[in-house]
Amino acid sequence: MLSKLNKFISSVKLAVFLFITIAVIAMIGTFINQGDSVKQYKEIFSPTTYHILYWLGFLNIYDSWYFIALALLLMINLIAASVNLFPRTIKAVFGPYPSFQEVSEKKNNKAIYETIETKKKPEEIKEIIGKKFGALLEEKISESKNETELYYSKNSIFRFSPYIAHISAIIIIIGVLLNFKYGFRSYTNIKVGEKTNVTYLLKNNKPIKLPFTIRLDRYRTTYYPDGIPKAYISTLSIIQEHIRILTKNIEVNHPLTYKGITIYQASYGHYKPNKYGILIVNLQHINSFKKIIYAPVGKFYNSKINNIKFMLTRVVRKGKMSYFPYIIKLNNNKILNFKIIPVKNHRFPLIIARYKNIGFIMTPQLKTYYYSGVEISKNTYVSIVWIGCIILVFSLFFSFFFNHEETWVSFTDINGGKKTKIEIISIPKKKFNSFYKKFNQKINELKKYLN
Amino acid sequence: MISPNISVLDGSLYFTISLLFVFASFIGYFIFLFTGSKTISKISFVILIIGFIIQTAAFVIRWIYAYKIGIDTPPLVDLYDSMVFFAFVIEIGYIILRIFYDFDALGFIITFIASSALAFAAFYPLATSAIEPTIPALQSYWLLYHIMTLFVAYGAFAASFGLGILYLIKNKKDRSDKKQENRFLSLLPESDVIEESIYKVISVGLVFLTAGIVIGAAWADSAWGGYWSWDPKETWSLITWIAYILFIHARFTKGWGGKKMAWIAVIGFAVVIFCYLGVDLIIPGLHSYATPGSTPIL
Numbered sequence: 013m014l015s016k017l018n019k020f021i022s023s024v025k026l027a028v029f030l031f032i033t034i035a036v037i038a039m040i041g042t043f044i045n046q047g048d049s050v051k052q053y054k055e056i057f058s059p060t061t062y063h064i065l066y067w068l069g070f071l072n073i074y075d076s077w078y079f080i081a082l083a084l085l086l087m088i089n090l091i092a093a094s095v096n097l098f099p100r101t102i103k104a105v106f107g108p109y110p111s112f113q114e115v116s117e118k119k120n121n122k123a124i125y126e127t128i129e130t131k132k133k134p135e136e137i138k139e140i141i142g143k144k145f146g147a148l149l150e151e152k153i154s155e156s157k158n159e160t161e162l163y164y165s166k167n168s169i170f171r172f173s174p175y176i177a178h179i180s181a182i183i184i185i186i187g188v189l190l191n192f193k194y195g196f197r198s199y200t201n202i203k204v205g206e207k208t209n210v211t212y213l214l215k216n217n218k219p220i221k222l223p224f225t226i227r228l229d230r231y232r233t234t235y236y237p238d239g240i241p242k243a244y245i246s247t248l249s250i251i252q253e254h255i256r257i258l259t260k261n262i263e264v265n266h267p268l269t270y271k272g273i274t275i276y277q278a279s280y281g282h283y284k285p286n287k288y289g290i291l292i293v294n295l296q297h298i299n300s301f302k303k304i305i306y307a308p309v310g311k312f313y314n315s316k317i318n319n320i321k322f323m324l325t326r327v328v329r330k331g332k333m334s335y336f337p338y339i340i341k342l343n344n345n346k347i348l349n350f351k352i353i354p355v356k357n358h359r360f361p362l363i364i365a366r367y368k369n370i371g372f373i374m375t376p377q378l379k380t381y382y383y384s385g386v387e388i389s390k391n392t393y394v395s396i397v398w399i400g401c402i403i404l405v406f407s408l409f410f411s412f413f414f415n416h417e418e419t420w421v422s423f424t425d426i427n428g429g430k431k432t433k434i435e436i437i438s439i440p441k442k443k444f445n446s447f448y449k450k451f452n453q454k455i456n457e458l459k460k461y462l463n
Numbered sequence: 464m465i466s467p468n469i470s471v472l473d474g475s476l477y478f479t480i481s482l483l484f485v486f487a488s489f490i491g492y493f494i495f496l497f498t499g500s501k502t503i504s505k506i507s508f509v510i511l512i513i514g515f516i517i518q519t520a521a522f523v524i525r526w527i528y529a530y531k532i533g534i535d536t537p538p539l540v541d542l543y544d545s546m547v548f549f550a551f552v553i554e555i556g557y558i559i560l561r562i563f564y565d566f567d568a569l570g571f572i573i574t575f576i577a578s579s580a581l582a583f584a585a586f587y588p589l590a591t592s593a594i595e596p597t598i599p600a601l602q603s604y605w606l607l608y609h610i611m612t613l614f615v616a617y618g619a620f621a622a623s624f625g626l627g628i629l630y631l632i633k634n635k636k637d638r639s640d641k642k643q644e645n646r647f648l649s650l651l652p653e654s655d656v657i658e659e660s661i662y663k664v665i666s667v668g669l670v671f672l673t674a675g676i677v678i679g680a681a682w683a684d685s686a687w688g689g690y691w692s693w694d695p696k697e698t699w700s701l702i703t704w705i706a707y708i709l710f711i712h713a714r715f716t717k718g719w720g721g722k723k724m725a726w727i728a729v730i731g732f733a734v735v736i737f738c739y740l741g742v743d744l745i746i747p748g749l750h751s752y753a754t755p756g757s758t759p760i761l
Contacts, residue, residue, distance in 0.1 A: 024712060024716045024717065027712065028709060028712070028713075031705045031708065031709055032705075032709075034705065035701075035702045035705045035706070038693075038698045038701060038702055039698070039699075039702060041693060041698060042695040042698045042699060042742070046693065074693045188691075197688055197689050236533070236596040238596070240595065240596045240598070241598065241599060242596065242599065243599050243602075244599055263599065264599040264600050264602075264686060265599065265600070265602055265603045265685060265686045266685075267685060267686075267688075274688070276686070276687065276688045278688065387687070387688035388688075389688045389689050391684065391689060391690070394684065394690060397680075397690065398677075398681070401673075401677040401680070402677075404673060404677075405670065405674045405677060408666075408669065408670050408673055409670050412663075412666035412669070412670065412711075413663075413666065442715070443720075444659050444662075445653070445655035445656050445658070445659045446659060
C-alpha cells in the first residue's frame with residue numbers, strides 16, 4: 013500500500029499531469045482578465061457567466077488555493093522522485109559497479125560491444141585505453157581464468173546535475189510560496205504635497221498600513237524633443253514619527269527600497285486640470301491693479317474690471333501644432349487672440365491679449381494637480397528564488413550537455429597466453445548517435461595501435 | 464511612406480536588401496531539394512552568408528544611428544526590430560549547425576522562416592522601421608540581456624521545428640515505400656543524427672529560455688513591483704518552458720524518441736510562436752510591442 017502510494021507520488025505520470033494542468037490553468041488566466049473589480053466583470057460577462065467563472069475561481073487564478081496546491085503537489089512529486097532515484101545514482105557514481113559479466117548478460121539497448129585480439133600484453137594496453145574511456149575506477153584480476161577486468165567512467169559526477177536541477181526547482185517553489193505568504197503587492201495614489209501610509213493590495217483592494225509614511229514632494233514628466241515621454245519622476249520622502257528619513261526620486265526602473273519595502277513608479281495623472289497663471293492688468297491704472305488668476309481651461313473667471321468675465325479655451329487648428337493653442341473668450345461672446353512677442357535674451361516669449369482697458373498676460377506659472385500612482389511591494393524571500401534560478405540555469409546546462417559514459421573492459425589470455433582478447437562494452441546514459449560514432453572511432457584507433 | 468534617405472541612415476534599407484538575399488537562398492535550397500546538386504546548395508549557403516553579413520552591417524548601422532539620435536537602448540524594442548533580429552538569430556543558428564553537421568536540407572526550412580520574418584518586418588503595416596525613442600519602462604540595461612537570451616532560445620526552437628519536420632518527412636517515406644527512395648530523402652541526414660540534433664538544439668533553447676525568463680524576472684523586480692506579474696507574455700513563456708521540460712522528461716524517463724519527439728518539437732514551436740507574436744497581437748499586456756496606435760505603457 014505504502015509502496016504503491018510512493019510509486020504514484022514519485023511517478024513521472026503525476027509530474028506530467030501536474031505540469032499540463034498548471035499550463036492549462038495558466039493559459040485560461042491569460043484569456044480572462046485577472047483580479048478586476050466585480051463592476052468591470054459585469055460589463056464584459058453576463059451575470060450567469062460571471063457567477064460560473066467566479067465559482068470556478070477563474071477570476072483570480074494565480075492566487076487561488078488550487079493553483080498553490082498544484083505547486084505544492086509538484087514540489088512533493090519532485091522530492092519523492094529525487095529521493096527514490098537517488099540511491100541508484102549514488103551506486104552508478106561511487107559503486108559498487110557491476111562486473112563485466114553482469115553487464116554483458118543484461119540486455120541494454122544502449123550498450124555497444126566490441127572485441128579486439130592483439131599480441132600486446134594487458135599492461136601495455138591499459139594506459140592507452142584509459143585515455144579514451146575516462147577515469148579507471150576499478151580493476152579486478154582473477155588469476156584462475158587469466159582474466160583482468162577494468163571499469164572506466166567518464167562524466168559520472170554530472171549524474172548529479174539533474175538532482176541539483178530538481179532541488180533548485182524546489183528551492184524556487186519554496187521561495188515563491190514564502191514570498192506569497194509573507195510578502196505583498198499593493199498600490200496607492202498620492203497627490204503632490206500630500207502624504208499617506210495606507211496602501212491597497214493588488215489582489216483584493218484591501219487597505220493595509222505601512223510602517224512609515226510616504227510624502228510626494230513633486231511629480232514631473234520629462235519628454236524627448238518630439239514629445240514622447242522620457243521619464244516619469246516622483247520625488248518621495250519617507251517620514252517616520254514626523255521625522256523625514258530620506259528623500260529620493262523614483263522612476264520606472266529605479267524604485268526606492270526602505271526597510272524591505274520597495275516603492276515603484278507605476279502611473280500618474282491629474283486629480284484636477286492644470287491651471288494657467290494669467291496676470292490681469294488694468295491698463296488705465298497699471299500700477300494699482302494687478303492680479304494673478306489661476307484658471308483651468310473652460311471655466312469663467314471674473315476679471316473684476318468692468319465686470320468682464322473671461323474663459324481660457326483651447327483651440328486646435330487643423331494640421332498645425334500651434335505654439336500656444338489657447339484663446340480667451342469673454343462673457344459678451346468676444347474672442348481674444350493671444351499675441352506672442354519674443355523677448356530678447358529670454359527663453360519664454362511674452363504672451364498677451366487685450367480687451368479695452370484689460371490686459372491679459374500669460375505668466376509661465378502653471379499650477380498642476382498631479383497625483384502619482386506607486387506600487388508598494390514587500391518582496392521577501394526573493395533571494396531564495398534568485399539562488400534557485402541561478403542553480404537551475406547551470407544545472408540544466410550540465411544535465412543536458414554532459415553524458416555519463418561507462419565502459420567495461422575485459423582482457424582474457426587466449427592461445428595459452430600468446431594473445432590477448434579485449435572485450436569492450438560501453439553504455440552511455442543518454443543514447444546519442446554521436447556517442448556510438450565516437451566509440452567506433454576510438455575502437456578503430458585502438459585497432460590501429462594494437463596491430 | 465518612408466523617404467529613402469531615412470531608410471539608408473537607419474539601416475532598414477539594408478535589411479530589405481538582405482531579405483532579397485535570404486529569399487534567393489531559399490529559392491536555391493528549394494531547387495536543391497529537387498535536383499540534389501551539391502553546387503546549388505553551396506551557392507545557396509554562400510548567398511545566405513552574404514545576406515547575413517549585410518544584415519549584421521544593417522544592425523550595426525541601426526544601433527549607431529539610434530545612439531546618434533539620442534536613444535541609448537539597442538534597437539530591439541519594437542515589432543520591426545524584433546522580427547529582423549529573430550531572422551538574424553536563426554540564420555546564425557543555421558550557419559553554426561551547417562558547420563558542424565551536414566544539414567543542407569534544413570536550409571530550406573530555415574531560410575523560409577528567416578525570409579518570412581524579414582518580409583513580415585518589411586511589409587506588415589504595423590511593423591514600422593522608424594526608430595522611436597524608448598519608453599521609460601524599457602530604459603534599462605536588462606533589456607539587452609533579456610532579449611538576447613530569449614532570441615537565442617526562439618532561434619533554437621525554430622531550428623528544432625525545422626529538424627522535426629525533416630525527421631517526420633524522412634520517416635514517413637521510410638515506412639511506406641522503401642523502393643521509392645527518392646532523391647530528396649537521400650539528401651536528408653540519418654534519422655538518428657536528426658533525432659540527436661533535435662534534442663541538442665532544444666537543450667540549448669531550453670537553457671537560454673530559462674536564463675531569459677530569470678533575467679526578465681530580475682528586471683521586473685526592479686521595474687514592475689515584483690519578479691512575476693502573470694502578465695500574458697510571462698505566463699506563455701512559462702507554458703513554453705513547461706512544454707519543453709516535458710519534452711526532456713519524456714525523452715529520458717520514458718525513453719520517447721523518434722516521431723513522437725519530432726512532433727513535440729513541431730508543436731513546441733507553435734507554442735513559441737504564440738508566445739512570441741500571438742500574445743502581443745491578441746492579448747494586450749505589459750510586453751506588447753510598440754506599434755502605432757497602441758496605448759503607451761508607463
